[in-house]
Amino acid sequence: MKSAVVQLPGLNRDRDMIAALTQISGKVPVTVWQTETEIPDVDLVVIPGGFSYGDYLRCGAIAARMPVMQAIKAKAEQGVRVLGVCNGFQILVESGLLPGALMRNASLKFVCREVKLEVANGDTSFTRAYAKGQVIRCPVAHHDGNYFADAETLKAIEGNGQVVFRYADGTNPNGSINDIAGVINAKGNVLGMMPHPENLIEAAHGGADGRGLFASALDVIAA
Amino acid sequence: MIKARVTVTLKNGVLDPQGKAIEGALGALGFDSIGHVRQGKVFDLELETADRTKAEADLKAMCEKLLANTVIENYSISLA
Numbered sequence: 170m171k172s173a174v175v176q177l178p179g180l181n182r183d184r185d186m187i188a189a190l191t192q193i194s195g196k197v198p199v200t201v202w203q204t205e206t207e208i209p210d211v212d213l214v215v216i217p218g219g220f221s222y223g224d225y226l227r228c229g230a231i232a233a234r235m236p237v238m239q240a241i242k243a244k245a246e247q248g249v250r251v252l253g254v255c256n257g258f259q260i261l262v263e264s265g266l267l268p269g270a271l272m273r274n275a276s277l278k279f280v281c282r283e284v285k286l287e288v289a290n291g292d293t294s295f296t297r298a299y300a301k302g303q304v305i306r307c308p309v310a311h312h313d314g315n316y317f318a319d320a321e322t323l324k325a326i327e328g329n330g331q332v333v334f335r336y337a338d339g340t341n342p343n344g345s346i347n348d349i350a351g352v353i354n355a356k357g358n359v360l361g362m363m364p365h366p367e368n369l370i371e372a373a374h375g376g377a378d379g380r381g382l383f384a385s386a387l388d389v390i391a392a
Numbered sequence: 393m394i395k396a397r398v399t400v401t402l403k404n405g406v407l408d409p410q411g412k413a414i415e416g417a418l419g420a421l422g423f424d425s426i427g428h429v430r431q432g433k434v435f436d437l438e439l440e441t442a443d444r445t446k447a448e449a450d451l452k453a454m455c456e457k458l459l460a461n462t463v464i465e466n467y468s469i470s471l472a
Binding site for chain 1: 410459
């Protein structure tokens with residue numbers, strides 16, 4: 170499966186993401202700069218983490234208005250899978266590709282540690298390698314991961330199974346509503362999540378719990 | 393030229409941890425009359441036009457497109 174990694178000034182997790190995608194799919198992803206208006210023919214577009222535009226104004230706000238986002242919107246409408254991790258998730262909600270908003274952590278502290286994630290929906294094209302209810306380990310590193318949605322939106326996304334990951338066992342690091350760690354769009358092809366699965370894919374990382382997400386998204390789940 | 397000020401505030405009911413922290417700090421400084429504190433943002437803009445109607449329309453568009461996240465924030469515009 171072919172993939173693309175978007176690069177914007179201030180993102181710093183692009184190399185980790187490229188390494189993960191290369192290792193799991195066997196193919197080096199193409200990189201796409203923020204000013205590109207077209208994205209090559211790929212099956213998965215990834216917006217990695219970091220601090221695009223220094224988190225000025227609001228995290229992800231400026232990046233979400235860059236030309237490449239129009240191209241990503243067009244791909245998403247065609248059904249191409251889009252994954253946003255951390256700042257990538259913030260960019261996806263700011264661009265309107267995902268519902269809700271990400272606010273400052275309730276603790277007001279930058280949080281960098283491991284959390285437990287419950288797979289709330291194992292039927293998405295990003296989570297098929299996991300079972301519903303399975304709890305996996307995953308690192309987080311963010312200051313603005315406090316997911317918020319108004320009551321009506323929350324009811325809709327909970328009802329549709331759009332909440333894909335929740336912080337489990339009291340490990341919610343940011344105060345997000347309903348312990349939400351990751352949400353998918355109604356069509357099921359755009360996923361945003363705060364934790365970093367690309368940083369837990371091999372023994373050298375201390376575990377490979379994040380591998381299933383990429384194996385699912387890249388259609389390389391072992392039989 | 394028209395000068396404008398845009399004020400962006402969190403909607404009612406949206407948790408404002410920064411406002412809460414400031415509220416606590418003001419209380420700790422001895423301001424015992426302190427009630428709720430909400431934090432917001434102020435933008436001072438200069439527009440190269442004399443057309444106030446156009447300026448207001450442009451400012452509204454700027455707020456909707458970038459300056460405010462209308463999922464969680466309200467905005468108000470005032471022209472000098």
